[in-house]
Every structure is written in structure tokens, then in C-alpha cells.
Amino acid sequence: MESFVVQGAQMSAYVARPKGSGKLPAVVVIHENRGLTPHIQDVARRMALEGFVAVAPDMLAPQGGTPKDRDLARKKLYSVPKKEIAANMLAVSNFARGHAHATGKVGVVGFCWGGGQALNLAVADPKLGAAVSYYGNAPKKGIDKINAAVLMNYAEKDPKRTKSVKPFAAALKKMGKSGTLHFYPGTKHAFNNDARPARYHKAAAGLAWKRTVAFFKKNL
């Protein structure tokens, strides 16, 4: 874990990077609504092995860190004002940008709650190079401010997020921005989470990961 201070509050992130390499682009990995879990740390390590400095923040760090009790984590996360989350996300992005082992190019990938945050960061950070959302709620405002290329990995059967991401993707297209929306046949929300067997879809998760990595390699 590496720590940094944002607006007087302590932020911390799990950082993984390949051994011995020179400077690499950074990818911020944003957790689901249960905080920085062992699963998300695993995802960060997978990203590091692809050739990135992976920075997985604990968005509950200012609240004392992700608690062991998953329900408490969810409750705490929902209680943090949106403005505060947005400011902390921007601080994480800047931390990744200035990391000693990073080139200065930053991308973001988030899952579920974090997928929504990844898209919000694309709106808030004009220097962001690439944003990937796995089944997150998409923003309605500020889409015109997005400079990052956007990749959207969504489940076939996830009506709430489909309803949110379709107009978002259409708006990107209309504004001439770079946005690619993929739906994965036979999947439900959270299909990438291999730590929860019910909805994990190995083939779709594998394909989405390949696309995500290729997207970061191209855009960062």
C-alpha cells in the first residue's frame, strides 16, 4: 500500500508493477461497492503483469479504510458525498500520473460502482488517456468534457446499466468522441468477478480483459 494526502485526508492505494522495468503507463483500478477487496488487488496484479503501474485506491481510506465487513463497506461508501468521491478520484489520478515508475499517461478501469467512477473520472480529468467501465452506471452530464477514449464492457442481462450506458454511448458518438460499447452474450452484471461464482462468466471475462488490455496499450 502507498499513501498520499488529498485535501488534508489520507488516501491510500495498492500499487503493483512489474519488477525491474523502466517507466510504464499507469492504470487506476477502481473497486466495486464493497471497497478494496482481495479480488480487486488480484485484478491490479493482473494489470501490472500486462505492463502497467496498477494503482488500486481504497476509496474508503479517508473513512479509515475498507472494513472486513462487506456490508459495512457498502454502507460507508454510499454515505460519502459524491463531491468528495470525485475529488478523491482526481487525486488518485494525479498520484498515478506523478508516480516515480510511471510515464505520466493514465488510464482507469472500474467495476460496478467503480465502473461508474471510471466514467465520472473521464468527465472530471481532461488529461485522462483512457477509461474502461465494466457494468457501471454512466454519467448523464459533462459528457462533452471527455477527452479520454472510452471502452464499455456490459452484461447482456443487466437492464439498469443498459438503460444508463446506451444513451451515454450514443452521446459520445454524436459528439464525435471515441467510445466502444460491448455487450457480452449470456452474461449478467458482475460477470468479471471470479470471486463470486454465481455470475462469473469465464469466457466473457477473458474476452473483456483482452479488449481492455489492448485498449490501454493502444491509448496510453
Add this chain to the structure above:
Amino acid sequence: MSIPEDKKEQFIELFDQYVHSQQPRREFLQKLVKASGGVAAAAAVLPWLEGTGAEAAMVSPGDNRL
């Protein structure tokens, strides 16, 4: 214990409602017990829905390439 195919959708729907709201865990568990037909059945469904927390990592924390 295997999860009955015809109930999977319903279990996932209950879980989805629970994890994306402020619904108390007790309430979710009560619903799951009712839907699965008993406490023992619900206890078998639970790790399938939310994992056990002991899942193996794809890349271990001590991986020597990192």
C-alpha cells in the same frame, strides 16, 4: 451441494437487490431462506452468490514477476 437450475435466476435477483441497496443483511437472508426452502439450502446458496472470501488469486500477492 448443487444449486437448483430453476431457482438460480431468483437467487441472483435477490442478491442483486441486496448488494445494490441499503437492504439489511438479515432481510436478504430471510428472503433467501424463503426462496430456497430452508436454512440449510440457503447456507449452500450463499457462498455461490457472494464467494467465501477464500478464493485463490489468479496472480498471487507474492508473485516474483512483480
